[in-house]
Amino acid sequence: MAASVCPIDSQFSDQISALLKSPSPHQVQEYFQELIAKRQYNGLRVKPEGEHGKGVWADFDFKEGDLILKDQMLVGAQHSSNKIDCLVCSFCFQFIGSIELQIGRKLYLQELGISVDNECGPSNRTECSSASLNNRSPLPQDTIKSLMNGSMHLPCSEKFPLPSVVSCPGGCKEAYYCSESCAKADWDSFHCLLCTGKGSKSSNIEALLNFIQHANETNDIFILAAKVISFTILRYRNLKVARFENLEKQDAANLCTKYGFPLLLEAWKPVSMGYKRRWWDCIALPEDVDSCDEAEFRMQIRDLAFTSLERLKEAMYDKECEPLFSLEIYGHIIGMFELNNLDLVVSSPVEDYFLYIDDLPLSEKKEAEKFSTPFLDALGNDYSICCQGTAFFPLQSCMNHSCIPNAKAFKREEDRDGQATIIALKPIPKGEEITISYIDEDLPYEERQALLEDYGFRCKCPRCSEE
Numbered sequence: 001m002a003a004s005v006c007p008i009d010s011q012f013s014d015q016i017s018a019l020l021k022s023p024s025p026h027q028v029q030e031y032f033q034e035l036i037a038k039r040q041y042n043g044l045r046v047k048p049e050g051e052h053g054k055g056v057w058a059d060f061d062f063k064e065g066d067l068i069l070k071d072q073m074l075v076g077a078q079h080s081s082n083k084i085d086c087l088v089c090s091f092c093f094q095f096i097g098s099i100e101l102q103i104g105r106k107l108y109l110q111e112l113g114i115s116v117d118n119e120c121g122p123s124n125r126t127e128c129s130s131a132s133l134n135n136r137s138p139l140p141q142d143t144i145k146s147l148m149n150g151s152m153h154l155p156c157s158e159k160f161p162l163p164s165v166v167s168c169p170g171g172c173k174e175a176y177y178c179s180e181s182c183a184k185a186d187w188d189s190f191h192c193l194l195c196t197g198k199g200s201k202s203s204n205i206e207a208l209l210n211f212i213q214h215a216n217e218t219n220d221i222f223i224l225a226a227k228v229i230s231f232t233i234l235r236y237r238n239l240k241v242a243r244f245e246n247l248e249k250q251d252a253a254n255l256c257t258k259y260g261f262p263l264l265l266e267a268w269k270p271v272s273m274g275y276k277r278r279w280w281d282c283i284a285l286p287e288d289v290d291s292c293d294e295a296e297f298r299m300q301i302r303d304l305a306f307t308s309l310e311r312l313k314e315a316m317y318d319k320e321c322e323p324l325f326s327l328e329i330y331g332h333i334i335g336m337f338e339l340n341n342l343d344l345v346v347s348s349p350v351e352d353y354f355l356y357i358d359d360l361p362l363s364e365k366k367e368a369e370k371f372s373t374p375f376l377d378a379l380g381n382d383y384s385i386c387c388q389g390t391a392f393f394p395l396q397s398c399m400n401h402s403c404i405p406n407a408k409a410f411k412r413e414e415d416r417d418g419q420a421t422i423i424a425l426k427p428i429p430k431g432e433e434i435t436i437s438y439i440d441e442d443l444p445y446e447e448r449q450a451l452l453e454d455y456g457f458r459c460k461c462p463r464c465s466e467e
């Protein structure tokens with residue numbers, strides 16, 4: 001089978017190499033110093049040239065249990081399959097609406113989804129509804145509607161207030177927010193080129209819908225890659241306006257031809273800092289693929305990325321940013337997510353709500369449960385599903401692995417949005433490297449090493465060396 005050819009790869013090979021070149025130690029230091037100062041991540045330092053490339057060091061004495069870092073993501077997305085379960089802000093990923101809306105919407109979408117999945121027509125929807133299939137007790141449609149439209153109030157739900165839902169400024173029905181400021185930040189940074197509403201700035205909404213459908217059917221990592229490309233194009237356009245705003249149109253166009261690429265490099269800088277390899281080279285071989293079929297498997301992954309890229313190109317092509325639409329860049333962006341493997345997790349207030357009811361004093365609990373139990377029965381085991389997705393966190397992704405880590409990613413009770421939270425597992429003196437475990441460190445030696453192979457290294461931490 002011949003490999004798909006992307007003409008941009010050969011046409012812009014020099015620019016692509018420049019974009020993929022690892023930043024110099026000086027650039028790394030400068031970028032992270034600025035980021036740490038801007039976000040006030042006190043007590044941390046990124047060293048560009050450690051034993052395992054760059055890493056994060058303590059610049060402060062941390063005690064066990066201390067919060068080391070709350071890292072704001074550069075880009076992130078909720079898994080498409082999780083969108084049925086949780087309505088969250090598309091920018092900061094906190095839950096929005098109300099407990100009633102979260103429950104009503106989930107029950108409504110479950111009913112709708114399963115009738116499509118099982119190819120049941122509207123007439124026999126009740127017989128094959130999700131509730132009956134999964135041992136759940138279905139609720140009448142009217143009850144679900146009253147939860148969603150706010151006319152029904154569940155006992156004690158006021159103890160779990162959520163921000164009101166703000167719609168997408170472009171008018172799509174995909175993105176919702178917790179505030180106008182999140183809506184604007186998402187629009188300006190990513191969403192205006194990815195919105196499928198009337199106000200979208202995408203050059204071809206039909207192609208965009210095609211791209212999204214392909215991602216939903218194959219791998220939603222493509223949505224994240226599209227966000228990175230959109231982010232870079234929008235940064236490029238802003239830099240261009242700032243640089244050339246006082247010039248006549250013709251002069252600006254001439255200068256842009258000459259200086260456009262340095263601006264693209266500058267726009268790409270936050271992404272350039274992430275550790276990357278091509279997706280089809282670094283993706284772990286699935287267990288059901290024989291090693292003699294490895295080459296074909298990797299070729300299939302490359303072809304899948306190519307199909308996705310072709311659709312994306314139709315939807316948001318920008319001549320001045322053409323190297324971004326090369327397969328080489330697309331593959332490296334996806335590989336960056338693969339290698340940094342950072343989960344986006346936000347726990348559900350619906351779970352907290354039912355736990356709260358369960359913990360009420362007996363008489364109050366009995367009273368509340370008269371109303372709440374039918375909803376819990378209708379949700380079944382899915383009542384506690386949290387918001388799940390993938391994100392790229394600039395600082396957490398600089399942290400190296402150890403099987404005896406001194407820190408870990410851990411969401412505390414108060415951490416209710418998509419930021420990554422890193423907590424000290426033991427005292428970390430100033431000058432020590434901060435390490436996390438990329439895998440379950442309780443696994444035996446051989447299993448740990450096998451899992452770490454997916455990240456492209458064998459661990460030689462003191463524990464591994466001893467074992």
Ligand SMILES: C[S@@+](CC[C@H](N)C(=O)[O-])C[C@H]1O[C@@H](n2cnc3c(N)ncnc32)[C@H](O)[C@@H]1O
Pocket residue numbers: 052053054055274275339340396397398399400401402455456457458459460461
């Ligand atoms: C998330 S990045 C960590 C930052 C990375 N050191 C850098 O320079 O950008 C993960 C990559 O760092 C390297 N790495 C992390 N921990 C390591 C370790 N304990 N031993 C060897 N390499 C490690 C591997 O190349 C891995 O794929």
